[in-house]
Amino acid sequence: xxxxxxxxxxxxxxxxxxxxxxIPILIAFLYREPSGMYFALCALGCIxxxxxxxxxxxxxKSFFAKxxxxxxxxxxxxxxxxxxxxxxxxxxxxxxxxxxxxIVSGFTTTGASILRDVESLPxxxxxxxxxxHWIGGxxxxxxxxxVLPLSGNxxxxxxxxxxxxxxxxxxxxxxxxxAFVLYAIYFGMTVIEVLLLLLGGMSLFDSLCTSFGTAGxxxxxxxxxxxxxxxxxxxxxxxxxxxxxxxxFNFYFLILIRQFRNAFKMEEVRWYLIIFAxxxxxxxxxxxxxxxxxxxxxxxTAFQVASIMTTTGFSTVNFNDWPNFARTIMIxxxxxxxxxxxxxxxxKVSRFLIYLKTLRKELSVMIHPRxxxxxxxxxxxxxxxxxxxxxxxxxxxxxxxxxxxLLVSFDNFDMVTNFTAIAAxxxxxxxxxxxxxxASNFSIFSxxxxxxxxFDMLAGRLEIFPMLILFAPGTWKK
Amino acid sequence: xxxxxxxxxxxxxTLGEQLVAENHEVTFIDSSxxxxxxxxxxxxxxxxLGNCTxxxxxxxxxxxxxxxxxxxxxxxxINLLSCLIAKKAANCHTVARVRNPEYxxxxxxxxxxxxxxLTINPEWASAVEIARLIQIPSAMEAxxxxxxxxxxxxxxxxxxxxxxxxxIADIGHKYSNKILVCVIExxxxxxIPSGDIILKSxxxxxxxxxxxxxxxxxxxxxxxxxxxxxxxxxGGGTISYYLAKLLIRMNVSVKIIELDRKRxxxxxxxxxxxxxxxxxxxxxxxxxxxGVSETDAFVALTGFDEENxxxxxxxxxxxxxxxxxxxNRINFDEVIGELNVGSVIYPKNITTEFxxxxxxxxxxxxxxxxxxxxKLMENKVEALEFKxxxxxxxxxxxxxxxxxKKNLIICCINRHEKIITPxxxxxxxxxxxxxxxxxxxxxxxxxxxxx
Numbered sequence: 001x002x003x004x005x006x007x008x009x010x011x012x013x014x015x016x017x018x019x020x021x022x023i024p025i026l027i028a029f030l031y032r033e034p035s036g037m038y039f040a041l042c043a044l045g046c047i048x049x050x051x052x053x054x055x056x057x058x059x060x061k062s063f064f065a066k067x068x069x070x071x072x073x074x075x076x077x078x079x080x081x082x083x084x085x086x087x088x089x090x091x092x093x094x095x096x097x098x099x100x101x102x103i104v105s106g107f108t109t110t111g112a113s114i115l116r117d118v119e120s121l122p123x124x125x126x127x128x129x130x131x132x133h134w135i136g137g138x139x140x141x142x143x144x145x146x147v148l149p150l151s152g153n154x155x156x157x158x159x160x161x162x163x164x165x166x167x168x169x170x171x172x173x174x175x176x177x178x179a180f181v182l183y184a185i186y187f188g189m190t191v192i193e194v195l196l197l198l199l200g201g202m203s204l205f206d207s208l209c210t211s212f213g214t215a216g217x218x219x220x221x222x223x224x225x226x227x228x229x230x231x232x233x234x235x236x237x238x239x240x241x242x243x244x245x246x247x248x249f250n251f252y253f254l255i256l257i258r259q260f261r262n263a264f265k266m267e268e269v270r271w272y273l274i275i276f277a278x279x280x281x282x283x284x285x286x287x288x289x290x291x292x293x294x295x296x297x298x299x300x301t302a303f304q305v306a307s308i309m310t311t312t313g314f315s316t317v318n319f320n321d322w323p324n325f326a327r328t329i330m331i332x333x334x335x336x337x338x339x340x341x342x343x344x345x346x347x348k349v350s351r352f353l354i355y356l357k358t359l360r361k362e363l364s365v366m367i368h369p370r371x372x373x374x375x376x377x378x379x380x381x382x383x384x385x386x387x388x389x390x391x392x393x394x395x396x397x398x399x400x401x402x403x404x405x406l407l408v409s410f411d412n413f414d415m416v417t418n419f420t421a422i423a424a425x426x427x428x429x430x431x432x433x434x435x436x437x438x439a440s441n442f443s444i445f446s447x448x449x450x451x452x453x454x455f456d457m458l459a460g461r462l463e464i465f466p467m468l469i470l471f472a473p474g475t476w477k478k
Numbered sequence: 479x480x481x482x483x484x485x486x487x488x489x490x491x492t493l494g495e496q497l498v499a500e501n502h503e504v505t506f507i508d509s510s511x512x513x514x515x516x517x518x519x520x521x522x523x524x525x526x527l528g529n530c531t532x533x534x535x536x537x538x539x540x541x542x543x544x545x546x547x548x549x550x551x552x553x554x555x556i557n558l559l560s561c562l563i564a565k566k567a568a569n570c571h572t573v574a575r576v577r578n579p580e581y582x583x584x585x586x587x588x589x590x591x592x593x594x595x596l597t598i599n600p601e602w603a604s605a606v607e608i609a610r611l612i613q614i615p616s617a618m619e620a621x622x623x624x625x626x627x628x629x630x631x632x633x634x635x636x637x638x639x640x641x642x643x644x645x646i647a648d649i650g651h652k653y654s655n656k657i658l659v660c661v662i663e664x665x666x667x668x669x670i671p672s673g674d675i676i677l678k679s680x681x682x683x684x685x686x687x688x689x690x691x692x693x694x695x696x697x698x699x700x701x702x703x704x705x706x707x708x709x710x711x712x713g714g715g716t717i718s719y720y721l722a723k724l725l726i727r728m729n730v731s732v733k734i735i736e737l738d739r740k741r742x743x744x745x746x747x748x749x750x751x752x753x754x755x756x757x758x759x760x761x762x763x764x765x766x767x768x769g770v771s772e773t774d775a776f777v778a779l780t781g782f783d784e785e786n787x788x789x790x791x792x793x794x795x796x797x798x799x800x801x802x803x804x805x806n807r808i809n810f811d812e813v814i815g816e817l818n819v820g821s822v823i824y825p826k827n828i829t830t831e832f833x834x835x836x837x838x839x840x841x842x843x844x845x846x847x848x849x850x851x852x853k854l855m856e857n858k859v860e861a862l863e864f865k866x867x868x869x870x871x872x873x874x875x876x877x878x879x880x881x882x883k884k885n886l887i888i889c890c891i892n893r894h895e896k897i898i899t900p901x902x903x904x905x906x907x908x909x910x911x912x913x914x915x916x917x918x919x920x921x922x923x924x925x926x927x928x929x
Contacts, residue, residue, distance in 0.1 A: 364753070368768065372742035372754045381747035 001476060006071045008058045009158070012144050013075045015050025017082055018043045020135060021128070024086070027205070028124035035122045038089040046082060068157025070475060072141060073466040076458055079140060080104045083132060092125045097447045104454045106132030107140075108461035109343060111219025111313035111430030112453070114443040119224055123205060129220045130209035136461065137216025137245075137343035138186045139163060146179035161466050165340020166351055166390045171253045185252045186343070190215040193241045200234045214241045217344040219313025219430040226438065227314045232299060235316055239303045243276060246310030246338030248350075267378050268350040272309075272339050275349065279305045279333055283326045290323055301326075309333045311345035313430025320437030327433060334423045345428030345460055347397065353377060354390050396464045401426060404456050408449045421445070425453045426460040479503070479841065480544045484530035484560050485551030486513050488807060489575065489600065492830045493550065494521050497837065500920050505539050508551075530560040533567060541568045546840065548573040548833060554581055562592050571595040571840060573833055577602070579719060598832050600825040605720030607828065608802050611821050612725065612775055615800050616696040616703045618821045619684070621852040623863045623913050624892040630660060630861060630913075631692065632684040632854070639679060639700040647673035650899075657695060658686045658899050660889045660915040661859050666812075668858050668917055670885040684854060684861075684915070686889050688897065706730060706774040706800065712759035712789055713780035714738070714745050717804065717825070721777065722752045733768065735759040760785055762792065775800040783808045790819040811856045827853065838922045848922065849911060859917055861889075864924045866910045872924060878902030881929050886916040888927070 021043035028036020080103050086092075087099035098114045105112045106129050118126065135143070139162040145155050155175055160168035171178045190211050197207035209222045223229055227238060247269055254263035264270075280302050287297040300317045307314045308330050319330055337346010354375065361373045374381045404422045411418075413435055420432030421442065431438040442453065459467040469475050481497055483490050484507045497504050498521050505524040508514050514525040528535035530549065541547065547564040549557035554576045561572035573596040581588060582599055589597050610620045610629075617631035635641050641649070646659055650673075661684040662669040662677070669675060677683070687695055693703045709725055711718045714736030722732045722745075732752040736742050742756045757764045759780060770776060776793040778786035778801075786803040793799055801820025808814075814822055835851035850863035866873060872880065877888060877900055890913040891898040891906060898904060906912055906924075914927055921927065 368753060368755055370755050370757045370764070372739070372746050372756045374743055374746040374750075376747060376750050379750075 001070065002060050002062055002067050004056075004058050004060055005063050006067060006074065007053055007056070009071045009141075009144075010075060010078055011050045011053025011056075012148065013050070013079055013140055014046050014082065015054060016140060016144055017079055018046025018050055020131065021046065021086070023131060024124040024128045027127045028122070031123045033122045033124050035086070035090040035092070036124050038086050039124060039128070041089070042082065042085050063155075063157065065157050066469070066475060068161045069466040069469045072158060072161040073458070073462055073470050075141060076107065076462060080107055080454075080458075083107060083128075086128060087125065090122065090125060092121050095447075097450050098443070101442065101450045101454055102129065103132060104457050105425075105430075106130075106218065106220060107136035108428050108457040109133050109136050109216040109218040109311070109345065110425055110428045110457045110460075111213065112425055112436070112457075113220065113430075113441050114450070116441060116443060117224060118220075118222060126222050127205070127209060130212040130218070130222065133216030133218025133220060134190065134212035135216075137218065138183060142179045143183060145176055146183045162462065163341065164343075164345065164461075164463055165248075165348055166354065166393070167340075167386055169250060169341070171250060181253060182249055185249055185256070186215060189241070189244065189252075193237065196237045196241075197234060200231060200237060202230070202234055210238065211241075213314065214238055214312060215245055215343065217242065217245050217310045217312040217338065217342070217428070219307065219311075221314060226316070227303070228316045230316075235299070235303055238314060239306045242303075242306040242310045242312045242314070243273075245312075246306075246342050246344040247272065248339040248341040250341055251339075265378060267353060268339050271353060272349045275333075275336060276305060276309055279309065279329050283322070283329055286323055286326045304330070305333065308429060309336065309344075309346075310338045310342075311427050311429045313424070315431060315438035318437060318439045320433050320439065331420065331423065331433070334420075334427050334429055337427055347394070347427075350377065351390050351393065354382065354387060355394070358387060358391070393464060396468060397426070400456065400459055400464065404452050407452045408445070411444075411446050411449050413444070421453065422456060426456040428457060428460050479546060479837070480540065481505070481546045481548065481837070482507065482536070482539050482541060482544045482564070484508070484547070484549040484557070486517050486525075487550065487552060489550045489826045489829045491517065491520070492826045493548065493833055494523055496830050496834050498522055500834070500837070502837070505544075507535060507539055531556055531563060533563055536560070536564055536567055541570065544568060544570045546571045546573065546837065550575045550829070554578045558588065558592060558594075561594055565593045573598065573836065575600065575829065577716060579716060596833070596836050598829050600829040601716040602720050603828045603832065604717050604804065604823050604825045605724055608717070608721050608777060608823055609724040609728070611802055612706050612709060612730065612777075612800070613728065614689075614692050615706050615775070616692070616701040618682070619854070621854075621861065623850050623861075623890070624897070624911055627689075627892065627895065628686060628890050628897055628913065629689050629692065630684055630686050630852075630889070630915075632661075632682060633696070633701055634682045635677060635679045636700050637679045641677045641699055642679040644677050645673070646671045646675050646677065649677075653695065656688060656691060656899065658889055660684045660686060660861070660887055661854060663855050668855055670859075670887050670915065670917060682855075684859075686899070686913070702798075704774070708733070708773055709775045709777060710735065710768065710770055710773040710799075711777045711779055712786075713778070714741050714754070715779060715781065718777075718779050719745065719748060721779070722749050726751050733773070735764070735768065759789060765792070766796075770799070771797040773797065773799050775802065777801075778803040781806075787814070787817070787819060791817065794818050794820065815856060827857075841922055854915075859915060860919055860921065861913060861915045862921055863911055863913050866906055866908055866912060866924060868908045869924055871928065873906055873908050876903050876905055880927075882927055883916065883918055883929055886914060886918060886927055889913045889915055 021039050024039045025036050083103040084099040093099040101114050141158050141162045171181050193211040194207050213219050251263050251269050284298045284301045288294045303316050304319050335347055337348050338344025340348045340350040357375045405418050408418050416433050417435040421436045424432035479502050481502050482505045486506045486508045494504050506517055507526045507530045518525055526539045547570050549560045557574040561574045565572050572594050574594055576597045577599050585597055614620050619632040621630045659671050662671050663682040696703045708731040711734045714734050725732050735755045737758050739756050742754045746754045776799040778789040783805045790801045790803045803819055804823045831851050835848050839847040847865050848862055849865050852861045888900055891900050892911045
């Protein structure tokens with residue numbers, strides 16, 4: 001294990017977190033809030049510590065997959081620990097566990113909160129919560145790669161460990177340019193959403209926070225009723241952008257370089273949209289048959305479905321009160337999640353496509369024992385290694401899921417609460433059902449359960465393997 | 479004409495044979511002394527040992543005076559490169575055999591950029607022909623003219639068919655001149671029919687039928703015409719790949735049996751919709767397991783002619799499937815014709831037909847050029863399509879007043895996409911294309927149809 005290069009990368013991450021923290025200082029200054037002081041303190045400390053760590057010479061530049069996984073997971077843990085400091089220092093969230101839970105929920109774009117009343121918080125704290133979504137959505141290491149020429153040629157390990165999806169595909173030959181293009185698309189779409197929200201009469205602060213939450217598919221609301229009090233126009237804008245941020249970013253890149261045909265040939269994006277449409281239609285039908293009023297239900301169903309499927313977690317109505325059929329569809333959507341290569345979480349549509357294709361292949365092999373079939377996506381063969389790792393991913397996912405449900409059950413809540421609480425955190429969604437439904441929050445859990453959920457959020461965001469590798473004994477052996 | 483052929487493999491030889499028979503001066507270039515020696519023993523040609531991509535070798539072969547350079551070595555790259563050099567050296571016409579499927583995708587680009595006169599892909603052409611046979615299940619052989627507007631199909635008249643004991647002239651009346659019998663093969667004898675010949679069951683006849691009414695008419699004649707919905711292909715070579723691609727486009731389900739595991743994987747990623755089976759196609763157990771007895775058509779395309787023959791005999795026994803086999807190497811056409819193996823495809827003949835047709839067209843680029851050429855009935859009959867230019871003595875004269883050669887029939891006149899089955903009062907006009915079937919081999923010009 002090459003510790004010196006991991007230290008160097010950590011240094012970069014800490015320094016950039018310091019730089020990111022200067023933006024809440026600005027907000028605090030504008031709204032004349034004393035809490036800004038704590039951000040200034042943290043930012044200063046981060047920049048100093050980070051610079052010191054980066055300055056120290058890297059003696060060994062060898063960097064491989066192992067270092068990539070370990071540094072990504074360590075970065076996320078350290079980043080969360082530091083990010084929690086302003087909450088604790090300012091007294092907004094005095095408990096360390098709660099503060100950590102909140103910021104991990106932010107960085108992993110989960111959006112699950114332990115706060116009962118967010119409206120009473122200082123603006124700079126609210127901003128930091130939402131901004132953490134934006135940082136975590138595309139990944140902080142991707143950001144660093146986009147702006148800093150890091151030494152060595154092995155950053156592909158970093159970016160592929162941090163980007164969601166079964167495999168990371170470069171957009172352009174240069175990795176740094178790929179990272180830059182990704183962030184440019186991300187930034188551009190965020191700006192467009194802010195402008196559209198401003199057009200709808202939202203204040204600049206609100207539209208920034210809401211856009212960060214949408215872009216990162218995070219879902220921290222700045223009002224107690226999440227997005228419920230916004231006008232239908234604003235809610236529709238948010239719906240559309242939630243869906244858009246759940247699309248594989250390669251799609252936008254192909255559009256930008258005018259390869260429209262290839263863009264619309266992307267199987268994953270097509271199925272993502274089909275699933276979205278199908279779920280919306282089914283739930284709308286279910287609600288309309290039960291309660292009537294098609295227009296109203298279509299509007300809100302589209303919002304809720306987009307929010308859950310892209311793993312954002314905003315809500316306009318309390319879907320916990322929906323009939324069971326609709327609720328079950330929502331739970332299924334939680335697991336499917338968004339596209340690979342987007343900012344969303346979940347198991348990802350592309351993985352499900354591979355699962356279904358593997359299943360079909362397996363059945364075909366049973367009928368024709370000697371048949372040979374290569375699994376393809378977008379007309380290209382998926383190599384056996386990828387299929388295997390995707391299959392193992394599911395096993396690891398189920399294992400962690402089961403253990404988490406078991407550990408959380410100590411708190412003695414009902415099964416639906418426990419089950420959906422894990423689903424909501426490991427898939428980076430936010431709200432679950434029953435006690436953790438959209439109208440409730442996660443403050444009911446014990447500290448122990450919260451740590452379990454924190455682990456689940458990180459494991460879900462980094463797609464399990466980078467977190468598990470920290471616990472593998474072989475990782476730390478010389 | 480002076481013709482240089484690079485490569486004397488199966489195709490080179492067949493081609494040389496044909497061209498020598500048509501009185502051309504042929505020079506072979508090959509890098510194998512052994513092969514050249516064999517050619518010298520068989521044909522009246524000049525041979526040269528050497529590498530056909532080397533300029534000095536080409537010059538030694540007389541490229542400056544050559545009219546045509548044909549590259550049919552077994553490497554696409556060598557063929558293309560030697561054609562390019564020949565073109566630059568002597569500005570002669572060049573023909574290259576290109577068979578890599580990846581090159582096939584953008585063959586037009588290669589052709590125009592390298593200044594090739596003609597490229598031929600025998601595998602692709604064979605696959606197209608097999609696909610046509612599958613499309614018309616009743617046919618043993620199917621050839622198309624006039625850009626696929628006219629089809630000549632061959633079948634054997636079954637017993638109890640309405641054609642049994644029917645006079646040729648009556649067929650025309652019965653089907654309002656829609657079908658025309660062009661060739662009859664009876665006891666190994668070839669007849670170009672006149673109106674008063676009486677058909678017998680067991681005759682193998684080639685007829686021109688409009689594609690739209692093929693299945694309808696065949697049912698009436700008493701030939702099974704169940705459309706083919708699934709096809710089993712033995713062997714996963716290039717022809718199989720092309721064929722599967724064509725069939726999948728026609729919504730036919732395809733099963734390919736291939737021995738080599740790696741090739742199976744390749745095929746699977748190239749043809750995601752086909753079912754690829756890894757196994758030995760000559761294993762009767764495997765064939766039974768894969769339900770060959772229920773398949774609509776069985777195409778044997780393995781690399782071994784003997785295997786293909788056996789497979790086809792086997793499937794003929796256990797199933798009602800339409801059988802199609804490929805024969806690459808062996809030269810027992812007449813024996814194979816007697817076996818019950820269904821339709822036989824000879825890729826080397828397809829290549830030869832294609833190039834010969836080009837050579838004949840080149841020879842009289844001024845006159846009425848040959849558009850399409852097919853060799854039928856074990857090469858004893860030729861069917862040719864001519865593009866008609868103003869030819870005094872033929873154009874504008876009623877057919878009954880033309881003094882045509884014996885054993886020659888004008889089957890079809892294609893006038894601006896309209897297909898006319900000619901009667902004695904029809905005329906050939908300038909701009910038409912006409913299809914002629916004859917046992918006089920080597921017609922080059924439309925004038926050759928007259929005595």
